[in-house]
């Protein structure tokens with residue numbers, strides 16, 4: 096582990112002078128981007144952050160005060176497996192690829208660029224949130240997520256520089272040029288152009304949108320292109336914390352809302368009504384489902400056949416790894432009616448991965464509903480039907496109610512305020528967002544966490560202001 100190099104890494108960067116020079120040229124541009132688009136107003140503050148100092152699931156992190164621009168952004172890959180093999184598809188059992196297979200060069204670059212683009216995008220989306228943090232604990236968690244998304248950008252840029260030559264270097268530059276929500280140079284995926292300007296959005300984003308990241312990275316973590324697999328494996332260990340922030344964040348909001356419901360009118364008491372929480376869930380869940388791509392996809396079939404992108408837990412969860420000559424029953428729309436169609440399994444792998452994601456989200460809903468039950472209120476939160484409010488794939492261009500029934504566009508327009516955040520809802524949530532920065536204090540609309548971070552109490556000074 097070369098932790099104190101200019102670019103900390105465990106890939107022996109100093110032995111590859113060409114790559115090292117290229118990345119050292121990219122570094123100042125990255126820092127310029129971070130200063131311009133990273134968390135606004137906190138760049139010079141000491142934040143109690145974890146930094147990767149090793150790979151592997153045990154003991155990889157070191158906790159200390161760091162100023163964010165001095166964070167050890169670096170390139171950390173899981174160690175190589177001796178005799179790594181392609182784990183699925185047509186080349187099952189052949190030696191893993193150490194170089195990009197020529198015929199998949201463009202497709203693979205696109206996968207890496209699309210993943211890479213989400214990382215800085217989310218930092219941009221969240222850059223104003225520090226100013227309205229509900230507690231120092233939450234402020235620190237926001238910044239932890241932000242610096243790690245920055246490191247994930249490094250991870251993808253390493254692959255682009257290391258394996259895609261000139262095209263890769265150009266793509267790496269463009270990753271610093273696009274801007275979330277900018278009409279002229281937007282980020283690639285729509286969920287990453289949506290504003291994330293209040294903390295309810297932030298928790299829903301880290302719950303639902305970061306969780307898409309978990310599934311995309313998991314599918315790539317077993318890739319036959321070994322450098323990609325090893326990169327994604329380590330990113331997943333960091334990603335778990337981001338979903339923890341979202342999952343427990345929404346759980347804490349639900350808890351506080353339930354407590355206020357027992358006292359009177361939630362709005363009058365300064366809390367977030369349950370129906371607004373539900374609308375934020377509907378919004379971010381539906382946008383995050385789009386990130387998995389079309390239900391029926393020849394790309395997904397090609398990537399799988401090539402051994403590049405597998406299913407979730409391909410190795411442990413499946414015994415048959417070719418997915419060939421099998422069919423999948425898909426709900427589709429024909430003649431303005433929902434019906435089912437048999438499609439080759441390989442063409443349905445986006446939908447298979449999306450199904451795993453939905454199951455995982457349902458567990459979050461069960462946890463929040465347990466909070467509501469524990470607090471003694473009878474209302475419950477739920478996930479909308481996956482057809483609701485979709486902009487990509489089989490259901491895009493059609494309109495569905497929250498239960499997934501096909502409805503007319505007029506009816507959708509008439510009823511959408513029941514299901515999706517309105518301007519008023521968003522303004523109301525924003526009106527509650529006032530910074531609480533005294534150690535141990537917390538905003539009125541959210542419950543404190545069950546525990547602090549890494550054995551520290553909630554009252555700990557997580558950010559020195």
Ligand SMILES: [Fe+2]
Nearest residue numbers: 214244247308
């Ligand atoms: Fe990430």
Ligand SMILES: [Fe+2]
Nearest residue numbers: 305308334337
């Ligand atoms: Fe993340």
